Structures are given as structure tokens and as C-alpha cells.
Amino acid sequence: MTKNTGKRRNNELNVNEIDIATEPLELETLSYDEAVKRFLADAQRRGLRPDTIQYYRDKTGMFRRWLVAEDKADFIRMVMRPDIDAYVDYLKATRGLSNGSVNTHLRAIRAFFGFLLDSKYIRNSPTKNYPLLKVRAGNIETFTVKQLRSLFNAPDKRTFTGLRDYTYMLLLLETGIRLSESAAILIEDVKLAEGVIFVRHTKNNFHRYVPIQTKMIEQLRRYLKIRGTCESNHLFVTLDGEAMTRAGLQKIVTKYGTQAGIKGVRCSPHTLRHTFAKLSVMNGAGVFELQKILGHSTMEMVRVYVNLYSSDVNDRHKEFSPLRDL
Structure with a gap:
């Protein structure tokens, strides 16, 4: 005063x-x-x-x-x-x-x-410069190749739902797309002739194309023929022809993981995303290709994958190991 x-x-x-x-x-x-x-x-x-x-x-x-x-x-x-x-x-x-x-x-x-x-609704923010808690980088859960084979053998491909679910899980492993992204894929987003899937519902609002190869293209072609036309324009639909919900799609990997008796790893779409990243790095994918396909806005998570799964260090270690001369 x-x-x-x-x-x-x-x-x-x-x-x-x-x-x-x-x-x-x-x-x-x-x-x-x-x-x-x-x-x-x-x-x-x-x-x-x-x-x-x-x-x-x-x-x-x-x-x-x-x-x-x-x-x-x-x-x-x-x-x-x-x-x-x-x-x-x-x-x-x-x-x-x-x-x-x-x-x-x-x-x-x-x-x-x-x-x-x-917006000037407050004079000072109680969270200004408030730090996030430190998180130790732990191991990222992924499927082994043996577990993947068991997972993909679980659906009954003689049924529509089994064929659909197999195609869905295969697409997650082929592209590494997120659950929310997969739930939003429309028929028009599947570009078989170009060998890409258009991803419209992204985390950072940057639309992108992800590549698919021959095996995935052929599987999608089979599925689309059997899917036929229905009221929903979404790629993955129910027996009633309605779009599969995010919750419904999330249960697919869990369901077949249980049927396949997979233990020691969480059976979820995100685990298939991590597995895509792991296998891609082990097969020689670079950080920039991986960032573009996965849709990460920064390189932080991509570097985690590369640090965990790159075989370059192991291969080079064979050349400079001090024990070679003993």
C-alpha cells in the first residue's frame, strides 16, 4: 500500500x-x-x-x-x-x-x-522450470522370433476374424505404427501399387507414409478381397461391418499371446512396435530411416533403440578385443 x-x-x-x-x-x-x-x-x-x-x-x-x-x-x-x-x-x-x-x-x-x-491468468506458474523425475533407461520389452512365430500361428485363418487379426498383427510388425494410428487407417490409405500406407492419425499431427514390402502387400490384398465392401471405410472392421475400435484392436495381440502361451513379455501392439524397431536396427536400419517410419518428432527414442540393438559395436569388438592377442 x-x-x-x-x-x-x-x-x-x-x-x-x-x-x-x-x-x-x-x-x-x-x-x-x-x-x-x-x-x-x-x-x-x-x-x-x-x-x-x-x-x-x-x-x-x-x-x-x-x-x-x-x-x-x-x-x-x-x-x-x-x-x-x-x-x-x-x-x-x-x-x-x-x-x-x-x-x-x-x-x-x-x-x-x-x-x-x-494467457496471463496467473502471475507465476508453480511448475515453471519444474524438472521431470529421472528415469533409468531399462530394457525395452520385445518379442523373440520364436514368440513371433507362435503369435502369428495362433489366429484361425479359416475365419474372417482370424484372417483379419493375423493381417493386423502382421501390419504392426511390418510398419511399427502405433495403436491409435492403426485404428484410423482407411481403405483409401492403403496404397498397394505404391507399397505404402498413409498414416493420418499421428501423435504429432505430421502425416506420413510408411513402406510395406511384398509379403505384407500380398496379405493385405487377400484380406481386402475377403473384407469386401461395407458401410465403414476403415481398414479393419467387425463381423457387422463396423470399424474396429481402438480398444478392440488392443485386445487382439493380448488374445493371441495368451492362446500361444507367450510368457515373460507384455503382449500388446506397443510391444510389436518395439519389436519392429529392434529387428529393423539389427537388420541395419539407420536412425533417420527409423525416425521417419516410426513418426518420432525427436531422435531421443530412436537413439535408445540403436544403442540397445545395434550390432555394430559387437562386430567391431571382434576386431579390437584385447583378448585376441592372448
């Missing part, structure tokens, strides 16, 4: 006074729920993927439930940096989440407060 000295005040406000005079009244009254509503509306305006918006909705919702328990959910200005520390501790100690899982929550919360700060 400005002290009254009895002298006539200067009519011109100083910098700090101008900030006080012009700051939105919402800085003091904006509720957490209203802040989330504006954040999600902005995400929709920017055309973010529905999966991403749902991810933000889920993580900000879970954070809200924790804030309610801490009696801090009324106004967004009440959330301070120590609250973020306490929430991280809660996720780790009470919920038992790993550092990697905690980071998925932190990324959403950082994006949320970053939006509020950029």
Missing part, C-alpha cells in the same frame, strides 16, 4: 503500480475448474488430438481431486510450487507410481500452468 506523506501524489503511475492497475481481476478469483475449462477449450481450438485432450482432462482431474483433499481447489492462485512437490510425493509414496508414470502427470500439469501463465 502506498504511504500518504501529505504531499500531492504524482499522477503518473510507476511500473509496479501499472501492473497492479491493469492485471485482470481473474487473477484473484479464477477457480481451478474454470481454469481447466479454458485450458481444454484452447486445446480443442488448436486442434490437438482427442487422445491428447482426454489425457489432459484425466491428469488435471486427478490433480483436482488431490487439491480438494488438501482444501486448495477453490482458486487457481492457491496452488503453489510446494503443492507440486507434495503431489509428486503423493503419486510416488501413496499411489506407488514409478518416476516414468509420475512424469506423465507432470507433463500435463506443466502444460496446464504454462497455458495459464501465457
Whole structure:
């Protein structure tokens, strides 16, 4: 508060006074729920993927439930940096989440407060420069060649669903595409003559073409003939001719993994993606080819694959091993 000295005040406000005079009244009254509503509306305006918006909705919702328990959910200005520390501790100690899982929550919360700060709904962000937790690079689960053979032998190809599921799993291994990407493939995206699949529903909104080779092309041709025409234009359909949902497609690998008796590895579409990357690296794929096919926006994950599975170091070690001369 400005002290009254009895002298006539200067009519011109100083910098700090101008900030006080012009700051939105919402800085003091904006509720957490209203802040989330504006954040999600902005995400929709920017055309973010529905999966991403749902991810933000889920993580900000879970954070809200924790804030309610801490009696801090009324106004967004009440959330301070120590609250973020306490929430991280809660996720780790009470919920038992790993550092990697905690980071998925932190990324959403950082994006949320970053939006509020950029939009001038808050003066300071409690997550500004807040670091992600360190995650030790562990082994990435992949199928062995023997497990792949068992997996692909499990579907009954004398049935439509068996043929469809076999084709689907083969496509995941051939291209390394994500589950969400595979669920969005349309008939028109399958370019058999060109030997590519157009991937439209990508994580980073950059559409791409992924190559397919002769065995995959022939299998898709067989499947498309038997699939025939139906109301849905999606590549993978149910017996009723409706588009397979993401949840339905996700269950396919699990189902046949169980039938094949595969143990010690999670049977999922993402494991087939990792397996594609592993086998591609072992067969000589370079980082740039792999990044383009997998659709990674950065080289970080691609380097992980190369470091784990490249045989170059092993091959070169045969040449410079100190034991050669003993």
C-alpha cells in the first residue's frame, strides 16, 4: 500500500503500480475448474488430438481431486510450487507410481500452468522450470522370433476374424505404427501399387507414409478381397461391418499371446512396435530411416533403440578385443 506523506501524489503511475492497475481481476478469483475449462477449450481450438485432450482432462482431474483433499481447489492462485512437490510425493509414496508414470502427470500439469501463465491468468506458474523425475533407461520389452512365430500361428485363418487379426498383427510388425494410428487407417490409405500406407492419425499431427514390402502387400490384398465392401471405410472392421475400435484392436495381440502361451513379455501392439524397431536396427536400419517410419518428432527414442540393438559395436569388438592377442 502506498504511504500518504501529505504531499500531492504524482499522477503518473510507476511500473509496479501499472501492473497492479491493469492485471485482470481473474487473477484473484479464477477457480481451478474454470481454469481447466479454458485450458481444454484452447486445446480443442488448436486442434490437438482427442487422445491428447482426454489425457489432459484425466491428469488435471486427478490433480483436482488431490487439491480438494488438501482444501486448495477453490482458486487457481492457491496452488503453489510446494503443492507440486507434495503431489509428486503423493503419486510416488501413496499411489506407488514409478518416476516414468509420475512424469506423465507432470507433463500435463506443466502444460496446464504454462497455458495459464501465457494467457496471463496467473502471475507465476508453480511448475515453471519444474524438472521431470529421472528415469533409468531399462530394457525395452520385445518379442523373440520364436514368440513371433507362435503369435502369428495362433489366429484361425479359416475365419474372417482370424484372417483379419493375423493381417493386423502382421501390419504392426511390418510398419511399427502405433495403436491409435492403426485404428484410423482407411481403405483409401492403403496404397498397394505404391507399397505404402498413409498414416493420418499421428501423435504429432505430421502425416506420413510408411513402406510395406511384398509379403505384407500380398496379405493385405487377400484380406481386402475377403473384407469386401461395407458401410465403414476403415481398414479393419467387425463381423457387422463396423470399424474396429481402438480398444478392440488392443485386445487382439493380448488374445493371441495368451492362446500361444507367450510368457515373460507384455503382449500388446506397443510391444510389436518395439519389436519392429529392434529387428529393423539389427537388420541395419539407420536412425533417420527409423525416425521417419516410426513418426518420432525427436531422435531421443530412436537413439535408445540403436544403442540397445545395434550390432555394430559387437562386430567391431571382434576386431579390437584385447583378448585376441592372448
